[in-house]
Amino acid sequence: MTTPLLEVKxxxxxxxxxxxxxxxxxxGEVKAVDGVDFTVGRGETLxxxxxxxxxxxxxxxxxxxxxxxxxxxxxxDGVDIASLGQREMVKLRQxxxxxxxxxxxxxxxxxxxxxxxxxxxxxxxxxxxxxKRQARVLELLTTCGLNAGFADRYPHEMSGGQRQRVGIARAxxxxxxxxxxxxxxxxLDVSIQAQVINLLEDLREKFGLTYLFIxxxxxxxxxxxxxxxxxxxxxxxxxxxxxxxxxNPQHPYTKALLAAVPVPDPLVEQGRVFRPVQGEVPSPIxxxxxxxxxxxxxxxVASCKVxxxxxxxxxxxxxxxxxEV
Amino acid sequence: xxxxxxxxxxxxxxxxxxxxxxAVDGISYTVNAGETVAIVGESGSGxxxxxxxxxxxxxxxxxxxxxxxxxxxxxxxxxxxxEEMRRLRGSQIxxxxxxxxxxxxxxxxxxxxxxxxxxxHRAATRAQAVERAMDLLxxxxxxxxxxxxxxxxxxxxxxxxxxxxxxxxxxxxxxxxIADEPTTALDVTIQAQILELMKExxxxxxxxxxxxxxxxxxxxxYATRVNVMYAGRIVESGSAAAIYHDPRHPYxxxxxxxxxxxxxxxxxxxxxxxxxxxxxxxxxxxCAFRPRCRFAVDxxxxxxxxLQRAGDGDHFAACFRAGEFTATDQAx
Numbered sequence: 001m002t003t004p005l006l007e008v009k010x011x012x013x014x015x016x017x018x019x020x021x022x023x024x025x026x027x028g029e030v031k032a033v034d035g036v037d038f039t040v041g042r043g044e045t046l047x048x049x050x051x052x053x054x055x056x057x058x059x060x061x062x063x064x065x066x067x068x069x070x071x072x073x074x075x076x077d078g079v080d081i082a083s084l085g086q087r088e089m090v091k092l093r094q095x096x097x098x099x100x101x102x103x104x105x106x107x108x109x110x111x112x113x114x115x116x117x118x119x120x121x122x123x124x125x126x127x128x129x130x131x132k133r134q135a136r137v138l139e140l141l142t143t144c145g146l147n148a149g150f151a152d153r154y155p156h157e158m159s160g161g162q163r164q165r166v167g168i169a170r171a172x173x174x175x176x177x178x179x180x181x182x183x184x185x186x187x188l189d190v191s192i193q194a195q196v197i198n199l200l201e202d203l204r205e206k207f208g209l210t211y212l213f214i215x216x217x218x219x220x221x222x223x224x225x226x227x228x229x230x231x232x233x234x235x236x237x238x239x240x241x242x243x244x245x246x247x248n249p250q251h252p253y254t255k256a257l258l259a260a261v262p263v264p265d266p267l268v269e270q271g272r273v274f275r276p277v278q279g280e281v282p283s284p285i286x287x288x289x290x291x292x293x294x295x296x297x298x299x300x301v302a303s304c305k306v307x308x309x310x311x312x313x314x315x316x317x318x319x320x321x322x323x324e325v
Numbered sequence: 326x327x328x329x330x331x332x333x334x335x336x337x338x339x340x341x342x343x344x345x346x347x348a349v350d351g352i353s354y355t356v357n358a359g360e361t362v363a364i365v366g367e368s369g370s371g372x373x374x375x376x377x378x379x380x381x382x383x384x385x386x387x388x389x390x391x392x393x394x395x396x397x398x399x400x401x402x403x404x405x406x407x408e409e410m411r412r413l414r415g416s417q418i419x420x421x422x423x424x425x426x427x428x429x430x431x432x433x434x435x436x437x438x439x440x441x442x443x444x445x446h447r448a449a450t451r452a453q454a455v456e457r458a459m460d461l462l463x464x465x466x467x468x469x470x471x472x473x474x475x476x477x478x479x480x481x482x483x484x485x486x487x488x489x490x491x492x493x494x495x496x497x498x499x500x501x502x503i504a505d506e507p508t509t510a511l512d513v514t515i516q517a518q519i520l521e522l523m524k525e526x527x528x529x530x531x532x533x534x535x536x537x538x539x540x541x542x543x544x545x546x547y548a549t550r551v552n553v554m555y556a557g558r559i560v561e562s563g564s565a566a567a568i569y570h571d572p573r574h575p576y577x578x579x580x581x582x583x584x585x586x587x588x589x590x591x592x593x594x595x596x597x598x599x600x601x602x603x604x605x606x607x608x609x610x611x612c613a614f615r616p617r618c619r620f621a622v623d624x625x626x627x628x629x630x631x632l633q634r635a636g637d638g639d640h641f642a643a644c645f646r647a648g649e650f651t652a653t654d655q656a657x
Binding site for chain 2: 194
């Protein structure tokens with residue numbers, strides 16, 4: 001196997017909980033990401049799924065170095081991002097871009113669309129010439145399926161789907177190799193979601209992009225990703241090829257997650273036996289001992305409470321962190 | 326049998342700077358006792374405004390219910406006085422909103438929020454109300470009810486808050502509950518718990534349920550009847566099986582085609598509904614879906630098609646070509 005574009009090893013991101021106004025002292029930690037390993041190959045799309053608070057967004061933010069990870073390494077193309085200085089990181093950010101979930105809050109309402117897309121090029125000094133920059137903006141708009149006339153409009157004049165296209169155009173402005181897509185379609189209407197998904201696929205092909213696709217909508221992930229990692233309470237519990245993971249889930253949490261998603265077909269639904277997993281996600285401040293899923297797990301045994309399960313390869317390319325499969 | 330709720334020609338409009346928005350433009354449907362009816366549509370299709378109009382919770386100004394009848398148990402709710410309406414809300418018709426954090430009062434304990442309804446509508450004494458509140462929390466699956474009653478909404482998780490909302494809606498034994506995107510803000514495993522709870526309770530207590538959602542999977546799993554809305558009108562209405570397996574409106578067909586399916590291997594490409602949702606201030610005389618419709622013909626520009634019988638039983642579609650679609654056109 002060729003070396004992956006991105007290799008994350010033992011990534012931990014613990015946020016301190018502080019008390020006191022004048023003298024702040026740390027009274028605890030939120031273990032948002034607690035030992036995560038994965039790789040993303042060049043041109044591949046890796047899905048990162050899980051429920052809110054599982055650490056998927058924090059993982060993405062660590063890769064962008066919007067957070068300084070507590071421990072672990074993030075090797076991008078041979079360089080460890082986690083230990084880079086500010087100046088080197090700024091350079092690397094040209095290659096690693098991000099698309100955010102909410103197209104309403106991630107675009108500056110006081111800037112015209114053209115300025116929004118041109119801004120990163122200006123900041124990074126990629127296209128110092130204003131006229132060329134303008135031409136590039138129009139090109140990017142067209143690439144993302146927007147009329148060139150949008151360059152002179154403001155975000156509030158656009159629909160959610162159109163705004164998300166602007167967010168994508170802005171990410172593309174840097175000619176990136178790697179894009180962290182953080183829930184890029186969750187805020188959009190169903191009929192618009194498919195448009196944006198197709199756009200992301202087209203761009204991946206056209207520019208040879210690599211995506212880390214963070215989402216909670218499993219159907220979208222199955223469609224878009226080659227491999228999928230399932231996170232629960234700061235850890236990856238299962239990682240496999242997309243179709244393999246969805247057709248043959250191994251970890252009890254993955255099974256529960258898949259069973260919880262209703263399929264848009266009444267006949268299929270009638271035939272499904274459905275028993276939702278009980279309980280709620282525990283707090284990452286004080287996660288359960290051993291396997292973090294054991295309080296909710298239907299197949300938990302005594303040892304699950306004690307020791308954290310190692311990740312094993314149960315089939316080629318299929319990794320599961322559970323002792324009972 | 327008389328339906329529990331019979332909505333006839335309901336119109337609700339908003340006067341805005343950009344012109345009059347006909348958010349609900351003549352919708353009619355019925356809900357039978359104990360039945361679950363889903364209203365599906367994208368943002369701006371009028372699904373929430375339609376449901377809010379039933380309870381007359383439309384802020385006026387800018388909104389106004391301009392025409393129609395909302396017959397609940399034979400009484401036209403639009404003709405009731407404000408006082409009569411207030412007695413009905415929360416007692417005979419319960420409501421569950423999308424965001425449980427904003428619909429619960431942050432400065433009142435859970436106990437107070439539950440007992441308030443009971444004291445208002447049932448003239449219950451404080452002690453009786455607290456007793457009933459405990460029972461309700463147990464009913465919606467909240468363990469340790471005594472302690473939870475003393476807590477405030479921020480001390481509960483999202484799923485727990487939504488359970489409290491359900492308990493409040495159930496407090497006075499309603500005949501109908503309107504749930505507006507009840508699980509959109511929740512995670513999938515919690516969503517599944519809440520939906521199962523609602524299904525179990527409405528069946529056991531014979532409560533009719535109107536679920537407003539954009540999630541086609543939820544509709545398939547829980548609804549007996551489905552109304553698909555587009556640009557303020559119901560464009561297709563029928564049993565869940567008919568809507569999913571024999572869709573007769575191009576919007577429904579396109580919507581079902583556009584969603585990726587968890588139970589199917591990766592396909593080459595999705596087929597999105599092209600174009601943008603309509604601007605309700607700029608609708609013309611023709612079919613509102615026409616600009617995005619791949620089956621549109623000249624006639625579609627002339628007038629907006631009305632709901633017509635489109636198949637067996639109670640299957641209706643508002644499309645001039647409803648009868649023409651073949652299995653190939655419909656295939657999801």
